[in-house]
Amino acid sequence: MRYWLCRFSATFLFFFHLTIVSGQQVDHYEAKFSLGSSSVGWYKLATFDLNGYGSYNSIVVEATINYIKTSELGYTAKAHLYIREGSTSNGKWHYEISGTQIGDYLAYKKVNTTTYELYGYSNGNYGHMSVRLAVTKEAPLLISIPTNATLVADPNVYADVPKVGNMSHFIDKVGIGTITPDAKLTVKGNIHAEEVKVDLSVPGPDYVFKEGYDLKSLVEIKKYIQEHGHLPNIPSAQEMKENGIRLGEMNMKLLEKIEELTLYVLEIKQEQDLLKTENKKLKNQLIKANNK
Incomplete structure (x- = not known):
């Protein structure tokens, strides 16, 4: 009885194994x-x-x-x-x-x-x-x-044969050089790339050129710098050291400052043109006075 039972078990296991393999x-x-x-x-x-x-x-x-x-x-x-x-x-x-x-x-x-x-x-x-x-x-x-x-x-x-294909990781966080990633991708070290594209989470600063924009005077800017040690709407060096910077947001802040500088340059150019006009008038008046 034991012999036939063992033989049956062995035959069953062998058949079961063959069934799985043949179905691969x-x-x-x-x-x-x-x-x-x-x-x-x-x-x-x-x-x-x-x-x-x-x-x-x-x-x-x-x-x-x-x-x-x-x-x-x-x-x-x-x-x-x-x-x-x-x-x-x-x-x-x-x-x-x-x-x-x-x-x-x-x-x-x-x-x-x-x-x-x-x-x-x-x-x-x-x-x-x-x-x-x-x-x-x-x-x-x-x-x-x-x-x-x-x-x-x-x-x-x-x-x-052409190389074609994409790769996606459907996981929470990926760390390179770190075991404690705090974002979808955390890299402890340098990243070398030919180009980086950043989707904006903040608006572009075209609002600087719109009518009604509160452009501070240079006197106000000077006073703010003296009191705070950095430009308005720009984090301090200590804040950047502690919190890092968001690339898209910081680029927009820097562009905002560039556009404000453009308005300051245009104002200076306008004042310069007025001074030139006034200077020309005074020069003509002096010439007329000397010819009398």
Whole structure:
């Protein structure tokens, strides 16, 4: 009785396992390569062949590539590859990379109308590289991973697959260089960018040029500076040190001061023109008096 019960249990578990595996929608592939003493260059990681395997086959591949060489230098890259059956489809992909030595170290190429290949870069000798693929597909296709390290002379002879994609984090706060973020994104350190776009939460100061704007006289400005040590409507140095500044708000305050300075310059110019006119009148009067 115990024998048949154990046999039944084992058979049930085996059948249950097979049922789960056969119902999987994701296929997994992985390999590891030791690249040898001279290992600088591009290595083939995977080939995807859609030839004749479904005229409406759409595939997404999540690829994780790990690379390490001597001196603890290496990277981890995560790529998402999007493939579609058909000669008019060029594929899409994007990837992110992190590590102790990083660069543009992945390449994804369209070899012909039905074949795509993924490559990883080794930037030093005695390198080791691994690749792991999770493939979700609509129909069958051929996927091959080299059994040995395969150095490729130049993958750029093939057509680039365009990098397309966006990334969103639906979480409360993100910290870079800090474990206590106090905003959607908190960075402890410098940010380097070519351009920053800021959505305004305060109005632009065109109101300065509207009739009825309370433009303080320069005498009032001088008195305020003497009493407070800073311009009106501008936080003090101590306030900025304690609370920081809001970039959009501060830029608008500075623009307000620039526009006020413009009005002061126009007033000075008007007074200057009046003085010139008066000076010219006096000069003409003196000339007439001397000619008498």
